[in-house]
Amino acid sequence: MQGRNVAFPNWSHDSKYIYFLSWPENAGVFRMRVADSAVERILNLQDFQPTGYWEDWLGLDPRDVPLLLRDTGLQDVYAFDVASR
16 A cells, blocks of 8 residues: 555454555555455445545444445535424
8 A cells, every 4th residue: 555545544343454545546445454464445436525524534333334424415405494383
């Protein structure tokens, strides 16, 4: 992973892997096996539009599924006016 940005490292729940984001080229979610330092891509983020305070974030759910913040745009924002009785 030399010459790449690596961020948001997360240990897997069994402590066998470290998951992380890497970019700029071939951006994705990767995991490194601790036993032998083998790295594999878990998710390709080529067309992914991140959002959030720092624009990127990675976490893991209880089953080690990657969690990311995604920008879905403003097209689906709704406002409701509720009349009180």
